Amino acid sequence: MSKLTFPIGGIHPQDAKFSRGCATEVLPLPPVVYVSMAQHLGAPAVPCVAAGDNVKVGTVIGEPAGFISAYVHSPVSGTVKSVGPRKDMLGNNVTHVEITVEGDEWEEGIDRTPDIVSEIPTDRNAVLEKIKMGGVVGLGGATFPAHVKLNPAPGSKADCILINGSECEPYLTSDHRIMIERPAEIIIGAAIMQMVLGGCRCVIAIEDNKPEAIASMKAALADLDYKNMEIAVLKKKYPQGGEKQLIDAVLKRQVRSGALPISVGAVVQNVATALAVYEAVQKNKPLITNTMTITGDLLPASGQHNYLFRIGMPLSFIAEQAGGVPDYAAKIVSGGPMMGKAVANLDASAVKGTSSLLYLSREATKRKEEGHCIRCAKCADSCPMGLEPFLINRLYKAGDLAGMEKASAQDCIECGCCQYSCPANIPLVDNLRMAKGQVMAEIKNRRNNGK
Amino acid sequence: MENKIVSPNPHLHSRNSTASLMRDVIIALAPAMLLCVLCYGWSAIMILALSAGFCVLIEWAIAKWMMRQPSLFCPSAAALTGLLLALNMPPTTPWWTVLIGSIVAIGVAKMSFGGMGQNVFNPAITGRVFLLVSFPQQLTTWDIPKGFIGGLDAVSGPTLLSQAKLDGAASVANVDLLKSFLLNPGGSMGEISGLALLIGFVYLLCRKVVKPWIPLSIFLTVVLVSSIFHLCNPAAYTGPVFNLVAGGLILGACFMATDYVTSPMSDWGGVIFGVGLGFIVMMIRYFGSYPEGVSFAILIMNMTVPLIDRAFHRKKYGYGRA
Numbered sequence: 001m002s003k004l005t006f007p008i009g010g011i012h013p014q015d016a017k018f019s020r021g022c023a024t025e026v027l028p029l030p031p032v033v034y035v036s037m038a039q040h041l042g043a044p045a046v047p048c049v050a051a052g053d054n055v056k057v058g059t060v061i062g063e064p065a066g067f068i069s070a071y072v073h074s075p076v077s078g079t080v081k082s083v084g085p086r087k088d089m090l091g092n093n094v095t096h097v098e099i100t101v102e103g104d105e106w107e108e109g110i111d112r113t114p115d116i117v118s119e120i121p122t123d124r125n126a127v128l129e130k131i132k133m134g135g136v137v138g139l140g141g142a143t144f145p146a147h148v149k150l151n152p153a154p155g156s157k158a159d160c161i162l163i164n165g166s167e168c169e170p171y172l173t174s175d176h177r178i179m180i181e182r183p184a185e186i187i188i189g190a191a192i193m194q195m196v197l198g199g200c201r202c203v204i205a206i207e208d209n210k211p212e213a214i215a216s217m218k219a220a221l222a223d224l225d226y227k228n229m230e231i232a233v234l235k236k237k238y239p240q241g242g243e244k245q246l247i248d249a250v251l252k253r254q255v256r257s258g259a260l261p262i263s264v265g266a267v268v269q270n271v272a273t274a275l276a277v278y279e280a281v282q283k284n285k286p287l288i289t290n291t292m293t294i295t296g297d298l299l300p301a302s303g304q305h306n307y308l309f310r311i312g313m314p315l316s317f318i319a320e321q322a323g324g325v326p327d328y329a330a331k332i333v334s335g336g337p338m339m340g341k342a343v344a345n346l347d348a349s350a351v352k353g354t355s356s357l358l359y360l361s362r363e364a365t366k367r368k369e370e371g372h373c374i375r376c377a378k379c380a381d382s383c384p385m386g387l388e389p390f391l392i393n394r395l396y397k398a399g400d401l402a403g404m405e406k407a408s409a410q411d412c413i414e415c416g417c418c419q420y421s422c423p424a425n426i427p428l429v430d431n432l433r434m435a436k437g438q439v440m441a442e443i444k445n446r447r448n449n450g451k
Numbered sequence: 452m453e454n455k456i457v458s459p460n461p462h463l464h465s466r467n468s469t470a471s472l473m474r475d476v477i478i479a480l481a482p483a484m485l486l487c488v489l490c491y492g493w494s495a496i497m498i499l500a501l502s503a504g505f506c507v508l509i510e511w512a513i514a515k516w517m518m519r520q521p522s523l524f525c526p527s528a529a530a531l532t533g534l535l536l537a538l539n540m541p542p543t544t545p546w547w548t549v550l551i552g553s554i555v556a557i558g559v560a561k562m563s564f565g566g567m568g569q570n571v572f573n574p575a576i577t578g579r580v581f582l583l584v585s586f587p588q589q590l591t592t593w594d595i596p597k598g599f600i601g602g603l604d605a606v607s608g609p610t611l612l613s614q615a616k617l618d619g620a621a622s623v624a625n626v627d628l629l630k631s632f633l634l635n636p637g638g639s640m641g642e643i644s645g646l647a648l649l650i651g652f653v654y655l656l657c658r659k660v661v662k663p664w665i666p667l668s669i670f671l672t673v674v675l676v677s678s679i680f681h682l683c684n685p686a687a688y689t690g691p692v693f694n695l696v697a698g699g700l701i702l703g704a705c706f707m708a709t710d711y712v713t714s715p716m717s718d719w720g721g722v723i724f725g726v727g728l729g730f731i732v733m734m735i736r737y738f739g740s741y742p743e744g745v746s747f748a749i750l751i752m753n754m755t756v757p758l759i760d761r762a763f764h765r766k767k768y769g770y771g772r773a
Contacts, residue, residue: 008768013463170463244768257769331456342457358462365462372523372567374469376711381662386767388716408767416461423467424568430459 003208005235006245009384011417013238013338015209016170019295019304024177026308027321029101033076033312034086035061037095039351040137041144042068047097053080058107058286061097064132070145071135075288075310078102089315089334089348090341096349099312109284116184117282118224120191127196127281134280135287135352140164140241140270141339143353146277149269150196152262158197159265162250163190163274165206165213166234166241169336171358174291175271177306179206179213182275183220189274191226192281197267202229203250204271209236238338239415243268245384257411258443287311287352294322296329296359309350316346319357329359330366337365338416371424379418379428385411389418389428396435401442409435410443469567472711473527475660479651480534480706486647487640491542494596495640498544499537505553506533513562523566532556535575538641538702539746540582541589542596548589552578572753573713576703580746593637610638611697612742620681620689623697632696641702645695652705661709664721665728669704670695672729680737688737700732703745713753720756720763728752 038044045062055061055074062072078101086096106112121127132147152158163186167175179186187204194202204221206214218231232250234240244255246268253264261268269277272290279285294305305322315334319325325332325346332343335355343357379389387408395403409432418428487495507529514524536556540549556578564570583590593610611631615623632645641648655661673694680688694700708714708728715724728748735744 008766011465013465248768254769254771257767259769329455331458331462333462337460337462339460340462341460342462343455344457360462362456365456367458368464368468369522371469372569374472374528374568374711375714375716376472377716378467380716380765383765384768386765388765390716408770411767411769414460416463420461420463420465421467423469423472425464425468429461433459 003233003235004205004249005237006240006249006384008386009382009417010237010239010245011382011420012236013170013420015236016297017173017176017209018171018299018301019173019293019306020176020210022173022177022304022306024174024181024291024306024308027310027313027318029076029104029310030313030317031101032081033099033101033310034096034314034349035072035075035099035312036088036349036351037062037072037097038088039072039143039311039353040070041142042066042070044095045069045072047083047095049080049083049097051080051082054078055080055099056105056107057288058110068145068148070137071133071286073135073286073288074099075312076101077105087345087348089343089345089351091344111283111285116188118184118188120188120195121281122195124196127192130281130284131277134276134285136273136276136280137287137352138270139272139276139290139353139355140268141335141353141355143351146269146273149267150193152197152267156262157265158200158262158267160201160203160251160267161190161193161197162246162266162268163202163204163271164241164246164268165204165210165217165271166246167210168207168236168238168240168242169338169340170238171295172293172336172356173295174293174306174355176210176213178275178291179210179271180216183216184224185278186271186274187217187220187224187226187229188282189276189278191224191229192277193267193269193274194226194229199228202226203232204230205232205234205246205250207234207236207240238417239384239413242384242413242415244413257408290352290354292318292350292354293356293358294318295356296326296361297364298328298361299326299359309354311350311352313350315343315348315350315357318350319346322357326359328361330362331360333358333360338420339414367427368425370426373424373426376423378421378423382417382421384415384417385413387412389432392435393426393428393431396431401438404435405439405442410439412436469525470527472660473525473531475655475658476531476706477527477534479655479660480538482647482650483538483641483643483702484534486634486643487538487542489600490598490634490636490643491596491640492598494542497546498540498542498549498640499534501546501549502537502540502553503530503533505550506530506536506557509553509557510562513558514566518562518566520566523562525567528567529557532561532574535641535706536578539575539579539639539699541591541593541638542640543592543594544589548582548586551585552582555581568712570712571756572750573707573710576707576746576749580750583746595636610642610742611693612736615689615693615697616742619687621686623689623693624685626693628692628696639699642699645701648701648705662718662721664718665709665714665725666704668722668725669700669708669729669732672726673700673733676730676733680733694733694736698743699745703749704728708749708752713756715756715759715763717760717763717765720759723759723763724752724756727755
């Protein structure tokens with residue numbers, strides 16, 4: 001099978017997957033965890049425990065507060081010390097449940113054995129309920145509640161589920177590791193989601209810079225022998241794992257502006273989400289753990305790690321376990337270097353979607369002084385949405401809202417390709433994000449007034 | 452957690468810079484410049500150095516003292532303009548002509564429009580055209596100064612294009628075009644070797660500094676137009692290979708028409724730009740009063756760029772296919 005890729009734009013940053021060979025290690029338990037109620041896209045969960053309550057691993061501590069929301073479970077056993085606002089990674093106040101860790105006692109019914117349960121249940125609604133009760137959210141970055149995505153509105157039907165193992169961001173290796181270490185569980189998780197969506201085609205897409213992962217997943221799939229499921233090899237190109245780009249690469253379909261992937265019959269879920277679905281459905285284990293990478297451009301090999309962490313662990317505790325924040329680090333990024341967020345508060349806790357602590361040196365991450373546009377068009381050539389960032393940037397500075405909408409600022413996926421490529425160091429993504437916000441608000445305004 | 456940078460994504464940069472891109476173009480011109488130095492000796496060194504030096508100095512002075520915006524000064528970009536201007540002059544050009552050309556190129560064509568990225572016309576071409584119409588004597592004297600390598604057996608005389616213009620197409624029918632393509636002393640310095648220029652251009656393509664669409668569409672249009680005329684009347688109109696090799700077409704198409712600032716932003720816009728440019732070149736060569744039309748064609752097409760950019764956009768994701 002020839003290698004697939006998306007047709008518009010894209011860049012080839014340095015791979016920098018230094019931690020690809022580091023087997024996943026299980027982190028020890030910290031003395032205290034702070035579990036955020038806003039670990040998913042949508043309404044934050046409502047805490048359902050109070051100070052003094054005893055909880056076990058897997059006890060529900062937060063309940064969904066709307067249609068797009070998710071359950072939050074205790075990742076540890078112990079006593080709830082407090083429930084209240086606390087600063088998250090970005091410095092925003094978010095309700096957290098603080099739990100003092102005592103022992104490691106799990107809720108009954110959670111299967112902690114390593115046995116692989118490969119029999120796919122057939123009751124769609126029961127499985128969806130389990131995914132919802134397990135607090136499973138998309139772990140590819142957006143943390144969208146999985147049970148919502150897997151339950152398309154009446155009238156729309158999925159004919160393909162794409163399992164995203166492309167991990168196209170430089171540096172990150174946690175998806176790579178779970179594909180090597182836990183391929184069968186990912187594939188069973190994929191098969192469960194395939195069943196939920198009515199037995200559609202399932203394609204597991206992996207970038208060609210991860211041959212070990214491809215081999216491991218292929219072998220596991222051959223063993224399990226599920227129907228209508230295949231592994232597709234993608235070219236290494238950023239942002240290959242972007243939802244819209246992946247759909248175009250594998251299915252040769254484009255999601256219309258403003259529409260959801262389901263409009264072209266596609267559902268995309270990350271490999272880590274597939275693993276979480278497997279655990280929630282087959283093992284009754286809610287989403288309280290995930291895998292993350294500790295890496296950096298100047299970090300010695302001894303400092304590179306892939307960790308299985310529990311949600312709520314303070315980032316500072318995790319950093320300490322890996323040997324502390326290195327002196328050279330000028331910026332700490334959580335997530336990939338292209339789309340991740342700079343950590344403003346290391347005392348914040350890890351959340352379901354945490355995928356890395358990336359220590360970047362000043363040299364690697366420093367923004368150079370903004371120069372003058374030389375009209376080289378590299379921003380437009382690299383844009384995977386086919387936009388013209390130079391134009392939107394100009395329209396934004398001129399305050400031309402109609403022009404920004406016509407130039408499709410609202411379609412920007414904030415992948416960073418344009419700013420990465422710009423020889424004049426123009427902060428294109430900063431400005432495009434603002435332009436996008438203004439246009440989106442305008443569109444929403446129009447829609448509300450139209451009604 | 453003190454003293455850590457917090458800023459929005461992306462957190463990496465390609466390390467491309469305006470200066471590095473300009474440096475790449477200068478490197479791409481190196482083979483042609485080296486041949487100039489070998490064939491024309493100290494004259495070539497002097498003109499190249501003077502032109503680049505003047506341009507850098509003028510841009511620095513204007514950015515600092517007149518515009519009071521030192522960030523507009525980009526030494527490598529100014530030097531590139533200077534080198535391209537030099538390659539558009541004969542090796543015998545006197546120093547004061549070089550100076551005037553530099554003033555027009557940087558001062559008038561570039562900085563008076565707002566400097567880096569703002570100019571409508573290609574600065575080096577503007578400088579050359581200004582000199583060509585103001586000092587035709589100095590710009591069309593095709594003597595060959597003493598070079599560092601001997602045995603060139605080059606004779607000074609009219610260039611192929613002016614010969615074709617004066618004596619008709621038949622007079623150049625038996626010219627060894629392959630030899631002209633490889634080494635052709637006796638025109639503007641940049642016309643010394645099409646091969647050297649193409650080698651440089653391939654380097655630019657490999658480094659992804661420019662894309663091939665503009666030069667390709669220029670070459671194809673020139674071939675197409677000249678083929679039609681040549682087939683209709685070979686005695687009156689020169690043929691396609693002649694028109695590709697002769698004059699400044701390769702230099703103009705590969706290095707001047709591809710100037711970021713003064714060419715369209717989209718690929719299809721570039722194709723239209725190239726087709727128009729190639730067509731105008733051939734019209735001037737066949738019917739104009741000047742033997743060569745590349746410079747004029749570039750200036751004329753420079754004017755159409757804002758319109759082309761309005762008309763041609765990229766294909767956006769999610770608007771065409773379902």
